Amino acid sequence: MSERILIVDDSDGTRDSLGSILADDGHRHHGVASGAEALIELRRQSYDLVFLDLVLPDADGLELLEDILNEDPGLPVIVISGRGNIDLAVRATRLGAYDFLEKPLSLERVALTAKHALDRVRLSRKLEQLSDRLDSTTELVGESPSMRRLRSELARAANSDGRILLLGENGTGKELAAHYAHRLSSRSDGPFVEVNCAAIPEELIESELFGHMKGSFTGASADRAGRFEQADGGTLFLDEIADMSIKTQAKVLRALQEQRFERVGGGAPIQVDVRVIAATNKDLEAEIREGHFREDLYFRLAVLPIQIPPLRDRREDIPKLAEHFSTLFARRQGRRPKHLSSEVKERLIAYPWPGNVRELKNLVERLMIMVPGDEITVRDLPAQMGESAVDPLRSLLEQSHLSLREARAAFEKELIERRLDHLSGNVSKTAQSLELERSHLYRKIKAYGIEVQRGQGV
Ligand SMILES: Nc1ncnc2c1ncn2[C@@H]1O[C@H](COP(=O)(O)OP(=O)(O)OP(=O)(O)O)[C@@H](O)[C@H]1O
Ligand SMILES: [Mg+2]
Incomplete structure (x- = not known):
């Protein structure tokens, strides 16, 4: 993919010569002649590199540089200075410019500096992607029959492009399952974009999902792409869908039916290629009966409904999960994992885990921080996991499968x-x-x- 480069220089000659050097190397570029145009352009679309002339008719080059870096701190800016302006260029690099070039421009220097700057951009993006993956790749741990079944259901669903609806109590791993399905799908190189419908204020959700045009409401100071657009070529994870208002549900339904939508405030219809994965911990059928959720939207979203069982129904996974989290936190804290005594494991197995895997994960994290030694014993456990809770026979009887x-x-x-x-x-x-x-x-x-x-x- 070729990178996009912005050239800010009031001299037609410099813009042209820079442009042709970059074009020879296969880069797309765009030239503007003033500071004001530069800022508008940078807000309109994203660039990978900027060449900035420090002496412009309408702007102080150093202030403009600061403005640009404030908008996008990771953006490399190569400043161009005239002869005798070297001290200005040095000040610019102190402010965060990537490098500077002196006029008259040398073809080789331009090409080489641009290459290095773009290499750095690519590298830091790759790093971001990788650390994203490392955090979210945490596997779906568990060898209970229901976890095995869940993994194979997710793999099969991921293979198709059908919409997946993940159902399960709080903390059972719906979000993790959505990441898992995305990773296994043919869209894994595309974006995974998440929208938590419960966390976004009602009046903003439409703009969040579909984007907006500048001036369409107070605070809409520039055109902005919504989550659907950001997820183009990838997966859109709609979390807590039962918390969408009826009005938003209607808009989402239309977008899914017509495979296109408009930004808030108008503009041309936008078509995107997105696979939707939705999730909820509510009983959607009850929500439908009570008139809180549209049945037609339910059918659109639930092409492939997948239920994630609560932790109390797969108790044999508890020790494995506890060990998994203990290793995870140990690695993060740069310590050794702590050993769980067999009595501790028994109590963890017997406890009903109303907060499911998240509650277990939080407990292990707390224990890893609070317990000084290498072994976690029953004395370290919270009171509600006390002796009376231990009944391996009962927990055995409760395993329904x-x-x-x-x-x-x-x-x-x-x-x-x-x-x-x-x-x-x-x-x-x-x-x-x-x-x-x-x-x-x-x-x-x-x-x-x-x-x-x-x-x-x-
Ligand atoms: N099978 C599993 N293996 C490893 N980690 C898990 C597993 N299930 C859940 N987790 C971890 O437990 C935590 C809670 O999971 P997640 O956020 O996916 O649950 P959720 O169903 O989306 O919860 P909520 O309904 O509260 O949003 C996460 O940190 C997740 O990584
Ligand atoms: Mg969740």
């Missing part, structure tokens, strides 16, 4: 682990106490992947 065979195996494993713990990891004594052949017990220990830790327990 287990077959009798799976439940029996889970119980057996639990029992063997505890007995082993209790007998300090002595396999012979444990076999005796369970009235099993020692070799038989060994096979079970192996089959269940139980770690025998000698010398532990009472």
Whole structure:
């Protein structure tokens, strides 16, 4: 993709010669002759590099430079100074100009300086993308049957271009699932743009989604692209859709039906190529019955409805998730992950997690900060996870999808682990106490992947 370069210089000759050097290198460029035009142009569309003449008829070059950098701090600006104006150029670089060139311009210097500046732009964009990805790529952790099913459903849905509706309680991972589907889709190189419908004031949401034209309402000081436009070629994630007003719902419905829309305040209809993923933690069917949500919009959005189960229905994922978060925070804080004692894991498994994965993540983060040692013990847990909450049998019974065979195996494993713990990891004594052949017990220990830790327990 060729970069866009703005040339600000009142001399026709300089604009032309700069322009032809840049065009030879395959860059798109646009020239303006005054400071005022430069600012208008920079607000109208985005540029990757600016050549700025420091001596302009209508503006103080240094002030203009500051204005430009205030609008877009990452934008490289190469200043051009006349002979004898070097001190001005040096002051400009102190203010943040990328580099300066002296008139008369040398072809090689121009081409090389532009190349370096654009390389830097590309590099810092790449870095931004990567760090975005690192944060959001955190995988969808969990090996419970329902998590496996969720991952495969998301992968299949991502493959198509159909609209996905993610349903699930607070903190179950709807946003993460949306990122996951985007990454697996053919649009993964395109943008992932998010709109939280609950967080945007009602009177601004339309402009947020569809953009606006300058002057269309108080505060609309320039034309602005909306989220739909920003998501062109990628994915638009509409979060908390039940919080859209009926009026906004009508506009969104129309945009989805007609595949195009207009900015607030008019302008030509805009067509974009966007895959929409929507999410809500509300019961949309109830919202429809009560007249708060349009049924026709529901059908448009819910081509591929995907339910994310609450954490209490997939308790076997809890220890894995806790370890995952412990490693994550340890890495962020530059420390070692903390070990969770088996009793801690039991209590975490037994707790009902009304705030789902987010609550678990927050708890682990807190523990990582607050607990000084390398091991987290039950004493470190909040009171509501106290002894009375521990009931592995109950948590086993609450796992709604287990077959009798799976439940029996889970119980057996639990029992063997505890007995082993209790007998300090002595396999012979444990076999005796369970009235099993020692070799038989060994096979079970192996089959269940139980770690025998000698010398532990009472
Ligand atoms: N399966 C998972 N594996 C790893 N991290 C997860 C998983 N599920 C959720 N998380 C993490 O838990 C936190 C909450 O998830 P997310 O924000 O996606 O939930 P949500 O359903 O959008 O919640 P809300 O309804 O409150 O907006 C996030 O930090 C997310 O990264
Ligand atoms: Mg969310």
